[in-house]
Amino acid sequence: MSYVVDFVDVSPVGLESSPVAEALAGLRANEARYFRNKYEHVFTVEPASERPDIVEWVNRILAERDIVIASPALEATEFEVDGIRWSYVFYESGLSINVLYTLDHAGKRAVGFKLTDGMAVPAELADKFKFARQRSKLAGTIRGSYFAIKGEY
Template sequence: MSYQVDFKNVDTVGLTSSPVATAFAGLRANEARYFWNKYKVVFTTEPAAERPDLVARVATILKERDLVLPYRPLEVADLTVDGVRWTYVFYENGLAINILYTLAAGGKRAVGFKLTDGIEVPAELADKFKFAHQKSALAGVIRGSFFVIKGTYDD
């Protein structure tokens, strides 16, 4: 069952098993606010179990950096806006990964990592990435990093 993320009344729907559910819901709402403010698009998530193809897509792209994450995916989102496909996976530990993938050749393509306020940098990422801090009224302090995608993943 899909969930239209409300960035005005933050709700933990779909994230309740996370040890940082409230802050994580704020991070997800922060993403929803971004899409609404920039594109006027409603950010909708689905249970990860209903979309294993999206979890697999993210896992395949992460292999570019030899990353295999042992975390349980809770929710996913997939939307295409202005020629860019955005795929999200929200993991139970409070990690959110998004893939920005421009559909046209030569466009921007990157993997973004966002850490929920209150979690440590996962060991799999700690030695490979530096994280910048961003303050959010909805999510507290969000730490983020990214890498540029080198391969082609059209599906």
């Protein structure tokens, strides 16, 4: 069952099993606000169990860097705006992974990692990435990093 993410009244619906559910809900709402303001897109997520295709696609891209996420995936979404395929997976640990994949071969393609306020850097990412901090009214302190995608997916 899909859930339209509300960035005005932030709710941890679908994320309750996470030890940082409130912070993860804030991070998810922060993403919803971004897409609403920039693209007028309504950010809707589904349980990851209903969208294993998205989780598998993200996992194939992560394999490019030998990354396997240990935490269970809770929610996933995928949509296209302005010629960009966006895929998101939200994990129980508080990690959010997004894939920006420009459909034009000359465009940008990258994987972004965002860590919710209060979570430790996952062991599978700790030695491979440095995380920059940003402040968000909805999510508190977000730590983020990324890598450029080299392959074709």
